[in-house]
Amino acid sequence: MKLWRWRFALAVFIGLLGAAVYLSPQGTAIEEQFGLYWLFHLRGERTAPADVVVIAVDQASATHLELPLKPSLWSRALHARLIDRLVEAGARVVVFDLVFDRPGSDARHDKQFAAALKHAGNVVLVERLDFEETRFPGMAADGSYTHILREYTGKILPIIADAARAHAPFPLQKSSWVSYYWTFRPGGSDMPTLPSLLLQLSSAEVYEHFLTLLAGIDPALIRQLPASVNEADVENLVLDLRNLFMQKPVLAEKLLQKSAEGENLDTAQQRILRALIDLYGGSEVRYLNFYGPPRTIRTIPYHLLLDEGGGQPETAGELDLAGKTIFVGFSAETVSGQDKVRDDYQTVFSLPDGLTLSGVEIAATAFANLLEGESIHPAAPVNGALILLLLGTGVCLLCFVIPARNTMVHTLGMALAGILSFCAYGSASVWLFGQWQLWIPLAIPLMVQLPVGVIGIVTLLYFEADRERRRIEALFGGHRPEPVVRDMVRGAGPIHTEGQLVYGACLATDAEKYTALAEAMDPRQLAALMHAYYECLFEPVERYQGKVSDVIGDAMLAIWAAGSADPLVRERACLACLDIISAIERFNHQGGYGRPPLPTRLGLHFGEMVLGNIGARQHYEYRAVGDIVNTANRIQGVNKHLGTRLLVSEEVVNGLNDLLLRPLGRFLLPGKSQPVNLFELVARQSGSNAAQRQLCAAYEQALHVCQTGNRVDALHRFEMIHERFPEDGPTRFMLTYCREPRLFPVREAGELIISIQSK
Known part of the structure; x- marks a missing residue:
């Protein structure tokens, strides 16, 4: 449970x-710049x-003209001719995204342009926004100043402004990256x-139906509103409707419900009506739903509309402009043209060569979004935060519950689960x-949650x-070799029975008279005795870095595992055996509390063995398996038989020079077919x-004589050793053999091999 608490x-x-990142200002910037x-x-x-x-x-039109x-x-006479052609073509509304704040080079052309505007009655001019910085002395002692930045609308030449149907600004972000615009100017105005003005002008055909819906909710709502868009000052109409919807927040919802009932409106008219309701009832900040890179919106060079039969394939009538909203403004085809006239903005669809969307294209995109009801809708801050909370928590927990047989599979499984989830x-x-214009967080999950997760x-x-x-090391470290425990840790998983083939030294011990001792002693006393014994x-x-593999009664099996016949491993095993003999001697001499001695025999061999789990069904034990054991x-x-305490095989001591060894000859051990040199x-x-x-x-010389077949001389030599070392067990054994060789079956094939019949 503690493990899962940390995971959770x-x-x-x-x-x-x-x-938290999503709700911060930095999170909004990350999502706008990367997510969008x-x-x-x-x-x-x-x-x-x-x-x-x-x-x-553009450059093509400038060159042609x-x-x-x-x-x-x-x-401006050209603009007047353009307006006449657009009126002739049946344009619904015309927007000029050009500057008309000063008189032209010819006053007659200004009057001609104003007359064309007046005659058309559907031309809207874009107002430029200017800024004025005022500096006031501050109150600080250091003489600093306070700076006030005031935004105001640049004036349009009166003769032109009065002739236009309306004029309005189109403010954009004061940053290097444009992603949204305002339907109503921010700052309280x-x-x-x-x-917004263009949408209201474009909705003239459904305006009466719009008023009918308002009257159906409350007749008092339309008392101050004009009966027709054509009769109204469109700026004041839009402002009045905005104030009306702000005073009655539920008005938009009620209008949408009534408009759904559908009364003699075709699909296009219903679309415009819903767009109009959304304009006044929705947010003043709208995220642009870009259609693509520059000139994705249908773009026609200026000069094509001024040519009449001048060799051009299309005329104004053939361009199919009837019922369209026309935006006139600078739009560069190339980066060089864009550099000459700066009216461009960085957007998500800026091209790698540096060509970006012009101001007139962004204005056309904003109006098209309003008309189609397809502005981008960012998730509400609370909803977006909740999505990220559930996403991060859910994917992280999913990664943790992936089942696996080992660490590598678990890691790969978690990586795959995380990748698939994201x-x-x-x-x-x-x-x-793409389907609903719904923008939910994308950059923060990939750039923040994924790497941190x-x-x-x-x-x-x-x-x-x-x-x-x-x-695991604490649990098994005292019973298994360190390399084995290390491998267990690396490949932890279900129990495998194939085992691991290693080289190693194997030590077997046995205490004399343990059976009689166990029978005579109280079990609690016996347990205390064996605890002290095994400590030795x-x-x-x-x-000496060995591991106790098994303990049964008075017998112990210890192993020193290695990847090869490492002499260092064999030397450690030998030194451990010598220290065990010394420890047992001290143990037996200390006695006390009625503790009986436990003389111990040790046998050490070296070779290949298998370390692994031995067993079946639900019971397994880790064992060393092989002939070496x-x-x-x-x-x-x-x-x-020999009266010794510590015997080792030749395989153990081969090449070890710092040990005093007594060669005892070759023995055929019980149940074995191959002799061992001990x-x-x-x-x-x-x-x-x-x-x-x-x-x-002396013993080595006597054994060599015996092995050559001269038992008489060997007997004499062993008798001399026995006189000097009467307690030496191997000498007594060889004396018996030399005197009564029939007691020990011997296999002679050019060498002396003594066969031991009993364990």
């Missing part, structure tokens, strides 16, 4: 982190509405911006964005694995005494 805490932290970018490009380009057209003042590229230098979430985000999960798994490793055996084994136990048993491990060379060295040298 991490999952909740990842969720809360995403929610990815969503638009994953969705791809969309077909712009056919009802919106851009007439471009033999004019400079800068729009302010173009004759609530004056309508260009897209891919599914990303696909859902793109689908919602990966780091957090990996870190937590590392500490969990480290804690589990230490737990275990300590040297562990000190059986042979070590048989070697231990030979001590009874040695008595007497002491370290550096710790041996002269008597021990003399005994070993």
Whole structure:
């Protein structure tokens, strides 16, 4: 449970982190700059509405008309001719995104342009926003100043402003990245911006129905409103409707319900009516639903509408402009043209070569979004935060519950689960964005929650694995070799029975007279005795990096595992055996409290063995398996026949020079078919005494004579050794053999092999 508490805490932290970042100003910036970018490009380009057209003042038109590229230098007589052609073509509304704040080079052209505006009656001009900075002395002692920045609308030449149907500003973000606009000017003025005025003008055909719906809710609502859009001052009408909807927040919902009843309106009219209701009842901040890179909205060069039969393939009538909203403004085709006239903005669809959307294209996009009811709708802050909380928490918990057989599979499974989860979430985000224009967080999950989650999960798994490793090492470290425990930790999983083939030294011990002792002693006293006894055996084994593999009654099996026939491993095993002999001697001499001695026999062998789980069904025990184990136990048993305490095989001591060894000859052990060359491990060379060295040298010479077949001479030599060392067990054994060889079956094939018949 403690483990899952940490996991759950991490999952909740990842969720809360995403929610907190999303609610911060930095989170909004991240989503606008990265999330929107990815969503638009994953969705791809969309077909712009056919009802919106851009007439471009561009390099091609300037060249064709033999004019400079800068729009302010173009004759306003040309604009008058353009308006006449657009009226002739049946344009619904015309928008000029050009500057008309000063008189032109010819006053007659200004009057001609104003007359065309007046005659058309459907032309809207864009007002430029200017800024004025005022500096006032501050109150601080350092003489600092207070700066006040005032925004105001630039004046349009009166003769032109009065002739236009309306004029309004189109403010955009004062940043390098444009993603939204305002339907009503921010800062408390609530004056309508260009897209709002255009939508109101475009809704003239449904305005009467709109008034009918308002009257159906409350007849008093329409008393101050004009009966027709054509009769109204459109700026004041928009402002009045805005104030009306702000005073009655539920008005938009009621109108939508009534409009759903549908009364003699075709699909296009119903669309405009819903757009009008949404304009006044919705947010003043609208995120732009871009259709694509520059000129995705249908764009026609300016000069094509001024040519009549001048060799051009299309005329104004053939361009199908009837019922369209026409935007006239500068729109560059190339980066060089864009650099000459700066009216461009960075957006999600800015091209790699530097070409960006012009101001007139963004204005056309904003109006098209309003008309189609397809502005981008960001998730409400609370909803977005909740989505990120659930996403981060859910994906993190999902990663933790992935089942696995080992660490590698678990890691891969979690990575795959996390990737698939975020891919599914990303696909859902793109689908919602494309189908419903719903913008849910995308950048924060990928840029914040995912990397932090990966780091957090990996870190937590590392500490969990480290804690589990230490737990396993503590549990099995005293019973299994360190390399084996290390492999267990690396590949923890279900129990496997195939085992691991290693080289190793195997030590078998046995205490004399234990059976009679166990029968005579009280079980509690026996348990206390064996605890003290095994302390003598275990300590040297562990000190020389061996592991106790098994303990049964008075017998112990210890192993030193290695990847090869490492002499260091064999030397450690030998030194541990010598220390065990010394410890047992001290144990037996200390006595006290009625404790009986426990003389112990040791047998040490080296070779290949399998370390693994041995058992079946629900019961497994970790064991060393192989001939080496059986042979070590048989070697231990030979001590009874030779009167020794510590016997080792040639495989153990081969190449070890710092040990005093007494060769005992070749023995065929009980149940074995191959003989083993045995040695008595007497002491370290550096710790041996002269008597021990003399005994070993004399015994080796006598054994060599015996092995050559001269038993008489060998008998004489062993008798001399016996006189000097009467308690030496191997000497007594060889005396018996030399005197009565028939007692010990011997297999001779050029060498002496003594067969031991009993364990």
